[in-house]
Amino acid sequence: MTFLIIFLCIVLTAVVLVQLGKVTEIARTIRGEADAQEDLNTRQGFIGMVFMVLFMIFCLGSAWYYKNWMLGYGPHESASEHGGVLDSMFNITLGFTYVVFVLTHIALFWYAWKYRGRRGRKALFMPHDTKLELVWTAIPAIVMCFLVVNGLMAWNEVMGDDGDEDIEIEATAQQFSWTIRYPGQDGKLGEKDYKSITGLNALGQVWTDTKNLDDFNADKIVLPVGKKVRVRITAKDVLHNFDLPHFRVKMDAIPGLPTYFYFTPKITTKDYRKNLADYPEYQAPDPNSPDKKLWETFNFDLACAELCGSGHYAMKKIVEIVTEEEYEKWLTTQNSTYFTSGVRFSDEDPYKNDLFDNEDKAQAAAFKTTFESTLLSEEDKTIILDKVEFAFAKSELTPLSRYQINHLAAELKRNPNVQIELAGHTDNVGSDENNLTFSESRANVVYNMLLQKGIDADRMRAVGYGDRQPIGDNDTDAGRQKNRRTEARIIAQ
Numbered sequence: 354m355t356f357l358i359i360f361l362c363i364v365l366t367a368v369v370l371v372q373l374g375k376v377t378e379i380a381r382t383i384r385g386e387a388d389a390q391e392d393l394n395t396r397q398g399f400i401g402m403v404f405m406v407l408f409m410i411f412c413l414g415s416a417w418y419y420k421n422w423m424l425g426y427g428p429h430e431s432a433s434e435h436g437g438v439l440d441s442m443f444n445i446t447l448g449f450t451y452v453v454f455v456l457t458h459i460a461l462f463w464y465a466w467k468y469r470g471r472r473g474r475k476a477l478f479m480p481h482d483t484k485l486e487l488v489w490t491a492i493p494a495i496v497m498c499f500l501v502v503n504g505l506m507a508w509n510e511v512m513g514d515d516g517d518e519d520i521e522i523e524a525t526a527q528q529f530s531w532t533i534r535y536p537g538q539d540g541k542l543g544e545k546d547y548k549s550i551t552g553l554n555a556l557g558q559v560w561t562d563t564k565n566l567d568d569f570n571a572d573k574i575v576l577p578v579g580k581k582v583r584v585r586i587t588a589k590d591v592l593h594n595f596d597l598p599h600f601r602v603k604m605d606a607i608p609g610l611p612t613y614f615y616f617t618p619k620i621t622t623k624d625y626r627k628n629l630a631d632y633p634e635y636q637a638p639d640p641n642s643p644d645k646k647l648w649e650t651f652n653f654d655l656a657c658a659e660l661c662g663s664g665h666y667a668m669k670k671i672v673e674i675v676t677e678e679e680y681e682k683w684l685t686t687q688n689s690t691y692f693t694s695g696v697r698f699s700d701e702d703p704y705k706n707d708l709f710d711n712e713d714k715a716q717a718a719a720f721k722t723t724f725e726s727t728l729l730s731e732e733d734k735t736i737i738l739d740k741v742e743f744a745f746a747k748s749e750l751t752p753l754s755r756y757q758i759n760h761l762a763a764e765l766k767r768n769p770n771v772q773i774e775l776a777g778h779t780d781n782v783g784s785d786e787n788n789l790t791f792s793e794s795r796a797n798v799v800y801n802m803l804l805q806k807g808i809d810a811d812r813m814r815a816v817g818y819g820d821r822q823p824i825g826d827n828d829t830d831a832g833r834q835k836n837r838r839t840e841a842r843i844i845a846q
Protein backbone atom coordinates (compact mmCIF):
# COMPACT_ATOMS: atom_id res chain seq x y z
CA MET A 354 0.00 0.00 0.00
CA THR A 355 2.72 2.46 1.04
CA PHE A 356 4.60 1.53 -2.10
CA LEU A 357 1.51 2.26 -4.22
CA ILE A 358 1.01 5.68 -2.62
CA ILE A 359 4.67 6.60 -3.11
CA PHE A 360 4.47 5.41 -6.72
CA LEU A 361 1.31 7.46 -7.39
CA CYS A 362 2.93 10.54 -5.79
CA ILE A 363 5.92 10.23 -8.10
CA VAL A 364 3.70 9.81 -11.16
CA LEU A 365 1.55 12.79 -10.14
CA THR A 366 4.63 14.99 -9.52
CA ALA A 367 5.93 14.06 -12.97
CA VAL A 368 2.55 14.95 -14.55
CA VAL A 369 2.50 18.31 -12.69
CA LEU A 370 6.04 19.11 -13.87
CA VAL A 371 5.16 18.31 -17.49
CA GLN A 372 2.04 20.48 -17.27
CA LEU A 373 4.04 23.32 -15.69
CA GLY A 374 6.53 23.07 -18.52
CA LYS A 375 3.70 23.38 -21.03
CA VAL A 376 2.29 26.43 -19.22
CA THR A 377 5.74 28.10 -19.21
CA GLU A 378 6.07 27.41 -22.90
CA ILE A 379 2.71 28.98 -23.69
CA ALA A 380 3.60 31.98 -21.45
CA ARG A 381 6.91 32.32 -23.28
CA THR A 382 5.21 32.51 -26.65
CA ILE A 383 2.80 35.08 -25.31
CA ARG A 384 5.41 37.30 -23.62
CA GLY A 385 8.25 36.81 -26.05
CA GLU A 386 11.24 34.40 -26.00
CA ALA A 387 13.94 36.65 -24.51
CA ASP A 388 11.94 37.75 -21.47
CA ALA A 389 10.96 34.22 -20.70
CA GLN A 390 14.57 32.98 -20.98
CA GLU A 391 15.82 35.65 -18.58
CA ASP A 392 13.14 34.73 -16.07
CA LEU A 393 14.11 31.11 -16.32
CA ASN A 394 17.81 31.90 -15.80
CA THR A 395 17.04 33.92 -12.69
CA ARG A 396 14.82 31.23 -11.31
CA GLN A 397 17.33 28.45 -11.93
CA GLY A 398 20.17 30.50 -10.50
CA PHE A 399 18.08 31.01 -7.37
CA ILE A 400 17.18 27.33 -7.09
CA GLY A 401 20.90 26.55 -7.42
CA MET A 402 21.66 28.83 -4.48
CA VAL A 403 18.95 27.21 -2.38
CA PHE A 404 20.35 23.78 -3.25
CA MET A 405 23.84 24.93 -2.20
CA VAL A 406 22.64 25.91 1.24
CA LEU A 407 20.49 22.82 1.77
CA PHE A 408 23.19 20.46 0.55
CA MET A 409 25.77 22.06 2.83
CA ILE A 410 23.40 21.78 5.79
CA PHE A 411 22.73 18.14 4.89
CA CYS A 412 26.46 17.32 4.66
CA LEU A 413 27.36 18.97 7.94
CA GLY A 414 24.19 17.75 9.66
CA SER A 415 24.71 14.11 8.71
CA ALA A 416 28.36 14.22 9.81
CA TRP A 417 27.23 15.71 13.10
CA TYR A 418 24.44 13.17 13.50
CA TYR A 419 26.71 10.16 12.95
CA LYS A 420 29.77 11.54 14.72
CA ASN A 421 29.66 9.01 17.55
CA TRP A 422 29.58 6.08 15.14
CA MET A 423 32.55 7.17 13.08
CA LEU A 424 36.03 5.79 13.71
CA GLY A 425 38.29 8.49 15.05
CA TYR A 426 35.50 10.50 16.67
CA GLY A 427 33.42 10.35 19.83
CA PRO A 428 34.04 7.08 21.65
CA HIS A 429 35.95 5.60 18.72
CA GLU A 430 39.33 7.03 19.45
CA SER A 431 41.96 4.57 18.21
CA ALA A 432 42.37 1.47 20.38
CA SER A 433 46.03 1.11 19.42
CA GLU A 434 49.02 3.26 20.18
CA HIS A 435 49.91 4.09 16.60
CA GLY A 436 46.28 4.73 15.55
CA GLY A 437 46.34 8.33 16.74
CA VAL A 438 49.04 9.15 14.18
CA LEU A 439 46.91 7.81 11.35
CA ASP A 440 43.80 9.52 12.70
CA SER A 441 45.52 12.89 12.79
CA MET A 442 46.77 12.30 9.25
CA PHE A 443 43.21 11.66 8.15
CA ASN A 444 42.05 14.76 9.97
CA ILE A 445 44.67 16.93 8.28
CA THR A 446 43.63 15.59 4.85
CA LEU A 447 40.01 16.06 5.82
CA GLY A 448 40.78 19.66 6.89
CA PHE A 449 42.24 20.51 3.48
CA THR A 450 39.56 18.78 1.47
CA TYR A 451 36.86 20.27 3.69
CA VAL A 452 38.00 23.83 3.00
CA VAL A 453 38.30 23.10 -0.72
CA PHE A 454 34.92 21.40 -0.76
CA VAL A 455 33.12 24.30 0.95
CA LEU A 456 34.79 26.99 -1.18
CA THR A 457 34.25 25.26 -4.52
CA HIS A 458 30.71 24.36 -3.54
CA ILE A 459 29.89 28.01 -2.76
CA ALA A 460 31.76 29.27 -5.83
CA LEU A 461 30.03 26.83 -8.16
CA PHE A 462 26.50 27.94 -7.32
CA TRP A 463 27.34 31.58 -6.61
CA TYR A 464 28.90 31.93 -10.09
CA ALA A 465 25.97 30.15 -11.68
CA TRP A 466 23.74 32.78 -10.04
CA LYS A 467 25.93 35.86 -10.54
CA TYR A 468 26.81 35.19 -14.18
CA ARG A 469 23.46 33.89 -15.28
CA GLY A 470 22.47 34.81 -18.80
CA ARG A 471 21.04 38.33 -19.00
CA ARG A 472 20.18 40.55 -21.91
CA GLY A 473 23.00 42.78 -23.03
CA ARG A 474 25.71 40.85 -21.13
CA LYS A 475 28.31 38.89 -23.07
CA ALA A 476 30.58 36.12 -21.77
CA LEU A 477 34.29 36.86 -21.66
CA PHE A 478 36.26 34.60 -23.98
CA MET A 479 39.49 33.60 -22.25
CA PRO A 480 41.34 30.86 -24.14
CA HIS A 481 44.42 30.75 -21.90
CA ASP A 482 45.93 32.39 -18.80
CA THR A 483 49.42 31.30 -17.78
CA LYS A 484 49.21 32.89 -14.34
CA LEU A 485 45.97 31.09 -13.47
CA GLU A 486 47.34 27.78 -14.78
CA LEU A 487 50.38 28.20 -12.58
CA VAL A 488 48.30 29.02 -9.53
CA TRP A 489 45.93 26.10 -9.82
CA THR A 490 48.74 23.66 -10.54
CA ALA A 491 51.12 24.92 -7.87
CA ILE A 492 48.67 25.08 -4.95
CA PRO A 493 47.45 21.46 -5.23
CA ALA A 494 51.03 20.29 -5.89
CA ILE A 495 52.30 21.94 -2.71
CA VAL A 496 49.39 20.63 -0.67
CA MET A 497 49.84 17.12 -2.11
CA CYS A 498 53.57 17.20 -1.31
CA PHE A 499 52.80 18.14 2.26
CA LEU A 500 50.19 15.38 2.59
CA VAL A 501 52.34 12.71 0.96
CA VAL A 502 55.43 13.52 3.04
CA ASN A 503 53.25 13.58 6.13
CA GLY A 504 51.78 10.23 5.14
CA LEU A 505 55.18 8.65 4.49
CA MET A 506 56.42 9.80 7.86
CA ALA A 507 53.35 8.38 9.56
CA TRP A 508 53.76 5.11 7.65
CA ASN A 509 57.38 4.73 8.70
CA GLU A 510 56.46 5.44 12.27
CA VAL A 511 53.67 2.87 12.24
CA MET A 512 55.48 0.10 10.35
CA GLY A 513 58.95 0.56 11.82
CA ASP A 514 60.25 -2.04 14.26
CA ASP A 515 61.69 -0.28 17.29
CA GLY A 516 63.25 -3.54 18.45
CA ASP A 517 60.92 -3.90 21.42
CA GLU A 518 59.90 -7.40 22.35
CA ASP A 519 56.69 -8.47 20.68
CA ILE A 520 54.11 -11.23 20.65
CA GLU A 521 53.98 -12.72 17.19
CA ILE A 522 50.82 -14.30 15.89
CA GLU A 523 49.85 -15.35 12.40
CA ALA A 524 46.68 -14.78 10.42
CA THR A 525 46.11 -16.92 7.33
CA ALA A 526 43.22 -15.99 5.10
CA GLN A 527 41.36 -18.31 2.80
CA GLN A 528 37.92 -18.27 1.24
CA PHE A 529 36.13 -17.67 3.64
CA SER A 530 37.78 -17.80 7.01
CA TRP A 531 40.81 -16.82 9.02
CA THR A 532 43.17 -19.21 10.77
CA ILE A 533 44.82 -17.56 13.74
CA ARG A 534 48.02 -19.28 14.88
CA TYR A 535 49.67 -18.57 18.21
CA PRO A 536 53.31 -19.46 18.89
CA GLY A 537 52.67 -21.49 22.05
CA GLN A 538 55.02 -21.65 25.02
CA ASP A 539 58.27 -21.05 23.14
CA GLY A 540 56.89 -17.75 21.84
CA LYS A 541 58.01 -18.61 18.32
CA LEU A 542 55.95 -19.57 15.31
CA GLY A 543 57.27 -22.62 13.47
CA GLU A 544 58.33 -22.74 9.85
CA LYS A 545 55.84 -23.43 7.08
CA ASP A 546 56.18 -24.78 3.58
CA TYR A 547 53.36 -24.93 1.08
CA LYS A 548 54.60 -28.37 0.00
CA SER A 549 53.76 -29.67 3.47
CA ILE A 550 50.09 -28.76 3.13
CA THR A 551 47.89 -31.86 3.48
CA GLY A 552 44.37 -32.55 4.67
CA LEU A 553 45.80 -32.95 8.15
CA ASN A 554 48.17 -30.00 7.91
CA ALA A 555 46.15 -27.13 6.53
CA LEU A 556 48.80 -24.46 7.06
CA GLY A 557 51.74 -26.53 5.83
CA GLN A 558 53.60 -26.48 9.13
CA VAL A 559 56.95 -28.23 8.91
CA TRP A 560 56.88 -30.72 11.77
CA THR A 561 60.62 -31.26 11.83
CA ASP A 562 60.85 -27.66 13.05
CA THR A 563 60.19 -28.19 16.75
CA LYS A 564 58.97 -24.60 17.09
CA ASN A 565 55.80 -25.84 15.39
CA LEU A 566 54.98 -28.46 17.99
CA ASP A 567 53.52 -26.09 20.57
CA ASP A 568 51.80 -23.75 18.11
CA PHE A 569 48.05 -23.66 18.49
CA ASN A 570 45.16 -22.25 16.49
CA ALA A 571 42.68 -20.04 18.31
CA ASP A 572 39.07 -19.38 17.42
CA LYS A 573 39.42 -15.69 18.29
CA ILE A 574 42.25 -13.20 18.67
CA VAL A 575 43.04 -12.59 22.32
CA LEU A 576 45.81 -10.13 23.15
CA PRO A 577 47.09 -8.42 26.27
CA VAL A 578 46.76 -4.67 26.55
CA GLY A 579 49.94 -2.61 26.27
CA LYS A 580 52.03 -5.35 24.60
CA LYS A 581 53.42 -4.94 21.11
CA VAL A 582 52.02 -7.46 18.63
CA ARG A 583 53.42 -8.49 15.29
CA VAL A 584 50.90 -10.13 13.01
CA ARG A 585 52.21 -12.26 10.17
CA ILE A 586 49.64 -11.98 7.44
CA THR A 587 49.26 -14.40 4.60
CA ALA A 588 46.66 -15.94 2.30
CA LYS A 589 46.16 -19.35 0.72
CA ASP A 590 44.02 -18.62 -2.30
CA VAL A 591 43.16 -15.06 -3.38
CA LEU A 592 43.81 -11.54 -2.12
CA HIS A 593 42.29 -10.83 1.29
CA ASN A 594 42.86 -7.98 3.70
CA PHE A 595 43.57 -8.16 7.43
CA ASP A 596 41.56 -5.31 8.88
CA LEU A 597 41.22 -4.38 12.54
CA PRO A 598 39.34 -1.09 12.09
CA HIS A 599 39.34 -0.06 15.75
CA PHE A 600 43.11 -0.44 15.87
CA ARG A 601 43.72 1.25 12.49
CA VAL A 602 45.41 -1.95 11.33
CA LYS A 603 44.89 -2.84 7.69
CA MET A 604 47.14 -4.88 5.47
CA ASP A 605 46.69 -7.02 2.38
CA ALA A 606 46.92 -10.78 2.79
CA ILE A 607 48.61 -11.98 -0.37
CA PRO A 608 49.14 -15.59 -1.46
CA GLY A 609 52.85 -16.29 -1.61
CA LEU A 610 53.95 -12.94 -0.24
CA PRO A 611 53.87 -12.69 3.56
CA THR A 612 53.11 -9.25 4.96
CA TYR A 613 53.01 -8.04 8.54
CA PHE A 614 51.76 -5.32 10.83
CA TYR A 615 52.94 -4.11 14.25
CA PHE A 616 50.51 -2.67 16.73
CA THR A 617 50.08 -2.20 20.44
CA PRO A 618 46.52 -2.38 21.82
CA LYS A 619 46.07 0.36 24.38
CA ILE A 620 42.63 -0.33 25.81
CA THR A 621 40.90 -3.52 26.93
CA THR A 622 37.57 -4.57 25.45
CA LYS A 623 35.95 -4.02 28.86
CA ASP A 624 37.24 -0.44 29.15
CA TYR A 625 36.23 0.33 25.58
CA ARG A 626 32.70 -0.85 26.38
CA LYS A 627 32.65 1.38 29.45
CA ASN A 628 33.55 4.37 27.28
CA LEU A 629 30.77 3.52 24.85
CA ALA A 630 28.28 3.43 27.72
CA ASP A 631 28.68 7.23 28.09
CA TYR A 632 27.08 7.81 24.69
CA PRO A 633 23.30 7.69 24.22
CA GLU A 634 23.70 5.95 20.83
CA TYR A 635 25.01 2.83 22.56
CA GLN A 636 22.23 2.66 25.14
CA ALA A 637 19.88 1.21 22.53
CA PRO A 638 19.16 -2.52 22.78
CA ASP A 639 21.26 -4.82 20.63
CA PRO A 640 18.97 -6.21 17.88
CA ASN A 641 20.76 -9.58 18.12
CA SER A 642 20.27 -9.94 21.88
CA PRO A 643 17.52 -7.52 22.92
CA ASP A 644 18.08 -7.95 26.66
CA LYS A 645 21.48 -6.33 26.31
CA LYS A 646 22.47 -2.83 25.29
CA LEU A 647 24.71 -2.10 22.33
CA TRP A 648 27.67 -1.07 24.47
CA GLU A 649 27.49 -4.29 26.48
CA THR A 650 27.77 -6.52 23.43
CA PHE A 651 30.43 -4.51 21.66
CA ASN A 652 33.46 -6.42 20.40
CA PHE A 653 36.49 -5.47 18.38
CA ASP A 654 36.40 -7.15 14.99
CA LEU A 655 38.78 -8.69 12.56
CA ALA A 656 37.31 -8.31 9.10
CA CYS A 657 38.43 -9.04 5.59
CA ALA A 658 38.58 -5.71 3.78
CA GLU A 659 39.04 -7.14 0.31
CA LEU A 660 36.08 -8.29 -1.78
CA CYS A 661 37.37 -11.84 -1.99
CA GLY A 662 34.27 -13.73 -3.12
CA SER A 663 30.68 -14.54 -2.32
CA GLY A 664 31.36 -15.48 1.31
CA HIS A 665 33.50 -12.41 1.93
CA TYR A 666 31.14 -11.04 4.59
CA ALA A 667 31.64 -14.17 6.69
CA MET A 668 35.35 -13.50 7.23
CA LYS A 669 34.93 -12.11 10.69
CA LYS A 670 36.57 -12.91 14.00
CA ILE A 671 36.26 -11.45 17.44
CA VAL A 672 39.26 -9.62 18.83
CA GLU A 673 39.45 -9.50 22.59
CA ILE A 674 41.88 -7.27 24.42
CA VAL A 675 42.41 -8.32 28.02
CA THR A 676 44.74 -7.57 30.90
CA GLU A 677 48.08 -9.34 31.08
CA GLU A 678 46.84 -11.72 33.83
CA GLU A 679 43.71 -12.60 31.88
CA TYR A 680 45.87 -13.25 28.82
CA GLU A 681 48.16 -15.64 30.71
CA LYS A 682 45.08 -17.40 32.04
CA TRP A 683 43.60 -17.68 28.57
CA LEU A 684 46.87 -19.16 27.27
CA THR A 685 46.65 -21.94 29.84
CA THR A 686 43.19 -22.88 28.55
CA GLN A 687 44.59 -23.32 25.02
CA ASN A 688 46.40 -26.53 25.89
CA SER A 689 45.62 -28.52 22.81
CA THR A 690 48.22 -27.71 20.19
CA TYR A 691 47.51 -28.35 16.55
CA PHE A 692 50.24 -30.97 16.47
CA THR A 693 49.21 -32.99 19.51
CA SER A 694 45.49 -32.87 18.77
CA GLY A 695 45.64 -33.98 15.16
CA VAL A 696 49.03 -34.95 13.88
CA ARG A 697 50.78 -36.78 16.72
CA PHE A 698 51.39 -40.48 15.93
CA SER A 699 49.85 -40.12 12.47
CA ASP A 700 51.89 -41.02 9.41
CA GLU A 701 52.82 -37.35 9.01
CA ASP A 702 54.41 -37.22 12.45
CA PRO A 703 58.18 -37.44 12.06
CA TYR A 704 58.48 -38.29 15.77
CA LYS A 705 55.91 -41.08 15.73
CA ASN A 706 58.50 -43.67 16.82
CA ASP A 707 59.54 -41.69 19.88
CA LEU A 708 57.91 -40.27 22.93
CA PHE A 709 58.66 -36.74 24.04
CA ASP A 710 60.01 -36.35 27.56
CA ASN A 711 56.71 -35.13 28.96
CA GLU A 712 54.81 -38.00 27.33
CA ASP A 713 57.34 -40.54 28.62
CA LYS A 714 57.07 -39.10 32.15
CA ALA A 715 53.28 -39.16 32.05
CA GLN A 716 53.29 -42.80 30.89
CA ALA A 717 55.86 -43.75 33.52
CA ALA A 718 53.76 -42.15 36.25
CA ALA A 719 50.60 -43.91 35.04
CA PHE A 720 52.42 -47.24 34.88
CA LYS A 721 53.83 -46.75 38.38
CA THR A 722 50.30 -46.23 39.73
CA THR A 723 49.02 -49.39 38.02
CA PHE A 724 52.03 -51.39 39.20
CA GLU A 725 51.66 -50.28 42.80
CA SER A 726 47.93 -50.90 42.94
CA THR A 727 48.49 -54.38 41.48
CA LEU A 728 51.04 -55.07 44.21
CA LEU A 729 48.45 -54.05 46.81
CA SER A 730 45.60 -55.94 45.19
CA GLU A 731 44.63 -59.30 46.70
CA GLU A 732 43.10 -60.92 43.64
CA ASP A 733 44.23 -59.29 40.41
CA LYS A 734 47.95 -59.69 39.98
CA THR A 735 47.97 -59.08 36.23
CA ILE A 736 49.17 -55.94 34.50
CA ILE A 737 48.31 -55.70 30.81
CA LEU A 738 51.26 -54.14 29.01
CA ASP A 739 48.91 -52.12 26.81
CA LYS A 740 51.67 -50.10 25.17
CA VAL A 741 53.72 -53.16 24.24
CA GLU A 742 52.81 -54.01 20.67
CA PHE A 743 54.23 -56.16 17.94
CA ALA A 744 54.51 -55.73 14.20
CA PHE A 745 51.75 -57.58 12.34
CA ALA A 746 52.26 -61.36 12.52
CA LYS A 747 55.82 -60.93 13.74
CA SER A 748 57.69 -61.20 17.02
CA GLU A 749 59.11 -57.78 16.52
CA LEU A 750 58.30 -54.95 18.92
CA THR A 751 56.90 -51.69 17.54
CA PRO A 752 59.30 -48.81 18.27
CA LEU A 753 57.11 -47.19 20.94
CA SER A 754 56.92 -50.44 22.97
CA ARG A 755 60.36 -49.85 24.41
CA TYR A 756 59.04 -47.11 26.68
CA GLN A 757 56.65 -49.33 28.62
CA ILE A 758 59.27 -52.06 28.90
CA ASN A 759 61.57 -49.42 30.39
CA HIS A 760 58.85 -48.44 32.85
CA LEU A 761 58.35 -52.08 33.80
CA ALA A 762 62.12 -52.51 34.32
CA ALA A 763 62.18 -49.40 36.49
CA GLU A 764 59.37 -50.72 38.70
CA LEU A 765 61.08 -54.12 39.01
CA LYS A 766 64.26 -52.39 40.13
CA ARG A 767 62.34 -50.31 42.63
CA ASN A 768 60.68 -53.45 44.03
CA PRO A 769 63.53 -56.02 44.15
CA ASN A 770 61.41 -58.80 45.72
CA VAL A 771 58.87 -58.86 42.95
CA GLN A 772 58.94 -61.77 40.51
CA ILE A 773 56.89 -61.84 37.34
CA GLU A 774 55.61 -64.05 34.63
CA LEU A 775 55.54 -62.54 31.15
CA ALA A 776 52.44 -63.98 29.53
CA GLY A 777 52.06 -63.84 25.76
CA HIS A 778 48.56 -64.16 24.22
CA THR A 779 47.20 -64.30 20.67
CA ASP A 780 43.76 -64.19 19.09
CA ASN A 781 42.19 -67.37 17.74
CA VAL A 782 43.30 -66.88 14.15
CA GLY A 783 45.61 -69.71 13.05
CA SER A 784 46.29 -73.11 14.55
CA ASP A 785 46.47 -73.75 18.22
CA GLU A 786 50.01 -75.02 18.03
CA ASN A 787 51.26 -72.04 16.04
CA ASN A 788 49.59 -69.61 18.40
CA LEU A 789 51.31 -71.22 21.35
CA THR A 790 54.78 -70.93 19.84
CA PHE A 791 54.02 -67.48 18.52
CA SER A 792 52.83 -66.13 21.89
CA GLU A 793 55.80 -67.71 23.59
CA SER A 794 58.28 -66.13 21.21
CA ARG A 795 56.63 -62.72 21.76
CA ALA A 796 56.81 -63.14 25.54
CA ASN A 797 60.45 -64.07 25.12
CA VAL A 798 61.19 -60.86 23.25
CA VAL A 799 59.97 -58.84 26.24
CA TYR A 800 61.85 -61.19 28.60
CA ASN A 801 65.12 -60.64 26.72
CA MET A 802 64.70 -56.91 26.71
CA LEU A 803 64.18 -56.89 30.47
CA LEU A 804 67.25 -59.07 30.78
CA GLN A 805 69.25 -56.53 28.84
CA LYS A 806 68.01 -53.84 31.17
CA GLY A 807 69.58 -55.67 34.08
CA ILE A 808 66.66 -57.64 35.53
CA ASP A 809 67.83 -60.99 36.91
CA ALA A 810 66.72 -64.06 34.97
CA ASP A 811 65.56 -65.79 38.14
CA ARG A 812 62.97 -63.06 38.77
CA MET A 813 61.07 -63.71 35.54
CA ARG A 814 59.72 -66.40 33.30
CA ALA A 815 58.15 -66.12 29.86
CA VAL A 816 55.10 -68.22 29.00
CA GLY A 817 53.03 -68.41 25.81
CA TYR A 818 49.32 -69.08 26.30
CA GLY A 819 48.28 -68.89 22.66
CA ASP A 820 44.56 -68.18 22.37
CA ARG A 821 43.56 -70.04 25.53
CA GLN A 822 42.91 -67.04 27.78
CA PRO A 823 40.91 -64.56 25.73
CA ILE A 824 39.67 -61.35 27.37
CA GLY A 825 37.78 -60.12 24.30
CA ASP A 826 35.35 -61.49 21.74
CA ASN A 827 37.32 -63.29 19.04
CA ASP A 828 34.50 -62.67 16.55
CA THR A 829 35.20 -58.96 16.29
CA ASP A 830 38.25 -56.98 15.23
CA ALA A 831 38.26 -55.01 18.44
CA GLY A 832 37.94 -58.18 20.50
CA ARG A 833 40.79 -59.92 18.66
CA GLN A 834 42.91 -56.82 19.10
CA LYS A 835 42.26 -57.02 22.86
CA ASN A 836 43.26 -60.68 22.94
CA ARG A 837 46.62 -60.10 21.29
CA ARG A 838 48.47 -58.88 24.34
CA THR A 839 51.40 -59.27 26.66
CA GLU A 840 50.90 -59.32 30.41
CA ALA A 841 53.15 -59.03 33.42
CA ARG A 842 51.78 -61.26 36.19
CA ILE A 843 53.19 -60.81 39.65
CA ILE A 844 53.99 -64.25 40.99
CA ALA A 845 55.93 -63.26 44.10
CA GLN A 846 56.47 -60.04 46.00
Ligand SMILES: [Cu+2]
Nearest residue numbers: 593657661668
Ligand atom coordinates in the same frame (compact mmCIF):
# COMPACT_ATOMS: atom_id res chain seq x y z
CU1 LIG B 1 38.66 -12.29 2.28
